[in-house]
Amino acid sequence: MSDAGINRGIDLYTWATPNGRKVSIMLEELALPYRVVPVDITRGQQHAPEFLAISPNNKIPAIVDHDEGAQLMESGAILMYLACKSRRLMSSGGSLYWQQLEWLMFQMGSLGPMLGQTHHFVKFNAGKSAYAEDRYRAENRRLYQVLDARLEGRQFICGEYSVADIAAWPWISRFEWQEMDLRGFPHLLDWYVRIAQRPAVQRGYAVPQDLPVPMPD
Numbered sequence: 001m002s003d004a005g006i007n008r009g010i011d012l013y014t015w016a017t018p019n020g021r022k023v024s025i026m027l028e029e030l031a032l033p034y035r036v037v038p039v040d041i042t043r044g045q046q047h048a049p050e051f052l053a054i055s056p057n058n059k060i061p062a063i064v065d066h067d068e069g070a071q072l073m074e075s076g077a078i079l080m081y082l083a084c085k086s087r088r089l090m091s092s093g094g095s096l097y098w099q100q101l102e103w104l105m106f107q108m109g110s111l112g113p114m115l116g117q118t119h120h121f122v123k124f125n126a127g128k129s130a131y132a133e134d135r136y137r138a139e140n141r142r143l144y145q146v147l148d149a150r151l152e153g154r155q156f157i158c159g160e161y162s163v164a165d166i167a168a169w170p171w172i173s174r175f176e177w178q179e180m181d182l183r184g185f186p187h188l189l190d191w192y193v194r195i196a197q198r199p200a201v202q203r204g205y206a207v208p209q210d211l212p213v214p215m216p217d
């Protein structure tokens, strides 16, 4: 961790993971100025007391918005906070708001946690538990099918581009880790590429490490 604490604008505490990228992509889409504070979770920096004071669950991402005196952990809450602050990328009411919230919760409650388990058992601990590998591969595939069906006839998860897409997309960007072939999910593939082509998404993906967006063959 480095030099947070200039008392203006937004500090983003993050690392190169799907949950971190949700917030850097959102900030880039909104063109809000922010300072990146890398928290290297591979070296245990998420346990530093100064980070715990901002993110009590020891996890990135977190933000401090000095302009509003706000401090937040949990990527879904941060996306909603930024949407509310800017009045963009999430409806302020009505049925569209509830749809966007529904799909944001789907990401937070299902897509992220389950695909995270695929990364754990299939990518990083292959061979340790056949049961867990089978379970999370199957759940991974099922969740891709849910999104593929939702995207049939839609450009974006809730019709227009929103926090629902920004939350889900970075998890699908790990399709290689998940050993998933996007060509088996044509609507999801089109959506993935459509979002990958957005300059703000490419900039946000490269925070805090300058990595290119994975593209399917």
Ligand SMILES: N[C@@H](CCC(=O)N[C@@H](CS)C(=O)NCC(=O)O)C(=O)O
Binding pocket: 017, 018, 019, 020, 041, 046, 058, 059, 060, 061, 073, 074, 075, 076, 108
């Ligand atoms: N529900 C949280 C999950 C955050 C999360 O799992 N962050 C991971 C990286 S993607 C992390 O910081 N892991 C470090 C650790 O568990 O020690 C959110 O959406 O912000």
